[in-house]
Amino acid sequence: MTQLVVKGIGKTYADGTEALRGVDIHVGTGEIVAILGGSGCGKTTLLRLIAGLDRASTGTIAVDGVALNGTHAAISAVFQEPRLLPWLTTEANIAFGGRRLAAAERQARAASLLARVGLAGHGARWPRELSGGQQQRIAIARALIGHPGVLLLDEPFSALDPFTRTSLHDLLLDLWRELRPTVVMVTHDIEEAVVLADRIVVMRPHPGRVQETLPVDLPRPRDRLAPAFDLTKRNVLRAINRSLAEAPSGHGAAAGGGVSPWV
Amino acid sequence: MRRGAWVVGLIIPAGLAIVWEIAVRAGLAPGRLMPPPSRLFQTAWALARSGELQTHVVATMARVLLGFAIGAAAGTLLGMLNGASAWAMRLLDPSIQALRAIPSIAWVPLFILWLGIFETSKLALIALGVFFPVYLGILSAIRSVDRKLIEVGRVFGLSRTGIALRITWPAVMPTWIASLRTGLGLGFMFVVAAELMGASEGLGYLLLDGQQMGRADSILVAMIIFAVLGKISDGVLVALSRPVLRWQDTNRIRL
Numbered sequence: 363m364t365q366l367v368v369k370g371i372g373k374t375y376a377d378g379t380e381a382l383r384g385v386d387i388h389v390g391t392g393e394i395v396a397i398l399g400g401s402g403c404g405k406t407t408l409l410r411l412i413a414g415l416d417r418a419s420t421g422t423i424a425v426d427g428v429a430l431n432g433t434h435a436a437i438s439a440v441f442q443e444p445r446l447l448p449w450l451t452t453e454a455n456i457a458f459g460g461r462r463l464a465a466a467e468r469q470a471r472a473a474s475l476l477a478r479v480g481l482a483g484h485g486a487r488w489p490r491e492l493s494g495g496q497q498q499r500i501a502i503a504r505a506l507i508g509h510p511g512v513l514l515l516d517e518p519f520s521a522l523d524p525f526t527r528t529s530l531h532d533l534l535l536d537l538w539r540e541l542r543p544t545v546v547m548v549t550h551d552i553e554e555a556v557v558l559a560d561r562i563v564v565m566r567p568h569p570g571r572v573q574e575t576l577p578v579d580l581p582r583p584r585d586r587l588a589p590a591f592d593l594t595k596r597n598v599l600r601a602i603n604r605s606l607a608e609a610p611s612g613h614g615a616a617a618g619g620g621v622s623p624w625v
Numbered sequence: 626m627r628r629g630a631w632v633v634g635l636i637i638p639a640g641l642a643i644v645w646e647i648a649v650r651a652g653l654a655p656g657r658l659m660p661p662p663s664r665l666f667q668t669a670w671a672l673a674r675s676g677e678l679q680t681h682v683v684a685t686m687a688r689v690l691l692g693f694a695i696g697a698a699a700g701t702l703l704g705m706l707n708g709a710s711a712w713a714m715r716l717l718d719p720s721i722q723a724l725r726a727i728p729s730i731a732w733v734p735l736f737i738l739w740l741g742i743f744e745t746s747k748l749a750l751i752a753l754g755v756f757f758p759v760y761l762g763i764l765s766a767i768r769s770v771d772r773k774l775i776e777v778g779r780v781f782g783l784s785r786t787g788i789a790l791r792i793t794w795p796a797v798m799p800t801w802i803a804s805l806r807t808g809l810g811l812g813f814m815f816v817v818a819a820e821l822m823g824a825s826e827g828l829g830y831l832l833l834d835g836q837q838m839g840r841a842d843s844i845l846v847a848m849i850i851f852a853v854l855g856k857i858s859d860g861v862l863v864a865l866s867r868p869v870l871r872w873q874d875t876n877r878i879r880l
Contacts, residue, residue, distance in 0.1 A: 415776055439780050445773050449795040449872040458791075459781050488872045508781070 364436055364511025364544045365391050366412070370421035372569075373407055380569035381407045385421070387546075387563055387572065389512075394538065394545040396559035398552065398598065399605075404570025405548040409516050412546065413439050425512060435462055436511035438504075440518040444497035446489035452476065452500050453485030459504035468507070475503040479533060495526035502534065506541060515547035519554065531557050535582070552602075556594050557584055564598065566605035573605035660842040665849070668842040672831075681847075684827040685816055686854065688744070692751025693812040697805055699752065700759030708767025709789065721760065729754045730818055737822070747819035754815035755808040762804025766797040799873060802866040806859055813855045828854075 366389040373382040381404040389395045397405045410416045412423055414433035423430045425437065438459060446455045457472040476485050479499040481492075489497055498518060505513055515534075519527040535558065538545060549555050555562045559578050566573040578594055585591060642662045649656035656664070672678035703721070707714040732753060733746075740746040770793050778788040820829020828847045835844035 413780055415779060433779050433782060435782060437780075441773070441777075443773065445777050447774060447777070447792065447795070449798075458777075461782055490872075504781075 365389065365426055366512050366544055366546065367424045367427075368408070368412065368421070369424070371408065371411060371418050371423065372420035373404070373411060373416070374419045382411075382418075383569040383571050385570070385572055389544055389546055392542040392544055393561065394547065394559045396555035396562045397546065397548045397565060398550065398555050398562055398602070399565035399570070399573075400550060400567065400602075402570075403565040403567040405565055406516055407570065409439075409514050409546065409548050412512075413437060413514055435508070437514060438506070438508060438510035438512075439514040439516065440498070440501050440505045442517045442520060444489070444494070444501040446497055446500055446504075448489050450489075451486050452481065452489060452492065455489065455500055456503045456507055460507035462508055471507050472503075475507055476500075478537070479503045493526075495522050495530065498522065498530060499533065502530075502537070506537060506543070509541070510543055513543040513545045515545065515549075517549055518547075520549070520551065527554070534558065552595055552598050553586065556580070556591060556598065557586065562598055564601040564605055566608065573608075574601050576601060658841050660845065664842050665845055668840075669846045669850075672843070672846065678850075680826055681828050681831050682850065682854070684824075685820065685829065688747055688751060688819065688827065689809075689812045689816045689854075689858070692748045692816070693755050693809055695748065696752035696755025696812070697759050697808055700756040700804075700808070701763055701801070704760045704763030705767065708764050708793075718764075725757050725761075729757075729815065733818070733822055742823050747816070747824070750819045751812050751815045754811040758807040758811060759801075759804045762807070763797060763801050766800035766804075767793060770796045795869075798866075798869055802862070802870065806862055809858055809862060810855065813851065813858075817851070 366387075368385060368387040368389075371382055371385040372380070374380045385404075385408060387395065387397075397408065399405045407416070411418045412430075414430060414437065425434060430437075446452070447458060450458060453472050453476055456475055457468050460468040460471060463471065473485065476482055479502060481496060481499055484492065484496070489500070492500070501518070519530050522530065531554065545558075547555075547558065556578055562576045562578060564573040564576065565571065576594075576598060580588075580590055580594060645654070645656075645659070646661040646663060648654045649661040660668075669678065672681075703717065707718055729750065732750060736746040736749050740749055774792050774796065775788055778792045783791060816827070817829045817832070820827040821833055824830045824833075828851055831847040832844055835841065835847065
């Protein structure tokens with residue numbers, strides 16, 4: 363049960379590129395927040411700062427009121443690529459995420475999570491023997507084994523086909539209902555954001571800033587075909603178009619002559 | 626590959642051996658400088674019966690293995706040090722690269738002057754030959770470890786040592802073992818050089834003795850035994866490394 367507060371975060375790289383400026387995001391306990399934006403809006407940078415993989419230039423990130431300094435036991439992550447360790451079996455990869463647990467609990471939880479993500483019986487296989495979707499299932503299990511308070515997801519389904527992606531959305535929601543981690547997910551897929559998130563933070567580029575925050579007031583489980591679902595998607599799309607309209611002129615050209623890449 | 630298809634590879638060597646045997650027996654060729662297979666078997670058998678062959682094999686293998694152990698250990702340790710510390714890299718690597726530019730055999734006179742003509746100078750030469758491929762192999766492997774996997778270690782709370790042991794080391798393992806195999810091959814190359822420069826036993830001595838006595842058969846026997854020993858040593862190294870490389874694609878192991 364963990365609250366995440368991102369306050370006044372800015373990031374300027376050594377070469378002078380300003381990736382983020384004054385980002386404030388408040389994520390409540392057990393909430394799912396999707397950060398939506400095109401390339402160059404700093405959404406992955408923001409996630410790396412929360413994960414403790416990079417240092418912010420300004421601002422603070424706090425978990426339950428304690429400011430973070432580097433990586434943190436309460437925060438775990440699933441990356442865009444599965445990033446499994448190729449020399450560990452799938453079950454050992456899951457166990458790898460639970461290094462802070464006692465050995466017996468780690469083994470038991472790895473086995474049960476393996477079954478939970480639908481790969482019972484595949485525990486002794488090598489990562490290379492699994493499909494991309496299966497590997498990402500293992501990565502999700504690895505991220506959840508250590509009872510994280512905050513789960514970070516960096517476009518984890520973007521490389522998968524729509525069928526696999528949809529089944530992984532369902533899996534993620536099932537696990538979230540069961541374990542209730544606070545989730546921050548970065549995505550460029552509007553539908554994915556509307557399916558999963560309680561709130562959607564739309565970002566705008568150059569430098570990355572929060573454009574606006576939209577609540578998703580749809581009951582779960584969400585029906586992708588319901589009119590209300592479409593309405594929410596359209597609201598998000600409008601917010602994105604506003605973010606592009608207000609972006610500096612140089613960016614319009616980069617995004618394809620001012621035409622929104624989303625339509 | 627179909628089972629048994631490797632037999633095709635035997636056609637040329639076995640065919641040549643048979644043709645040569647027939648040619649010499651029929652008096653079509655003298656066979657003094659290039660003895661037929663039957664002569665080689667006789668020579669090898671005689672050497673083995675007298676115990677001379679075993680003495681040579683043991684002497685050569687002891688030199689190769691000891692030199693290899695020293696060179697591989699030094700190469701691995703220095704490679705790991707320079708891979709782990711940018712400061713050590715800046716300090717040590719330029720000197721090592723400069724030494725590498727000297728052909729290893731060029732050290733022979735100096736080693737003899739410093740270490741004498743007996744075992745020490747031979748071991749030094751072999752260890753030096755083994756050192757460079759192992760050092761370069763492990764260093765480049767450490768420097769090319771996937772940064773993304775290191776980040777996984779950081780996110781899941783590994784310390785610097787933990788990352789070195791649980792991520793860098795297994796990631797480096799395949800390249801390290803490949804460099805050990807290269808090193809072992811060079812170890813055999815340099816044991817010949819070391820034994821040719823003066824030895825009273827060893828397969829290199831057998832080569833030199835055969836040259837001086839005009840005995841092509843013992844030269845060829847020594848060459849064949851070198852090939853067999855090299856192949857066996859490499860096979861042992863591969864077999865030892867197989868359990869830790871099981872996670873790799875099998876076709877990469879069979880190279």
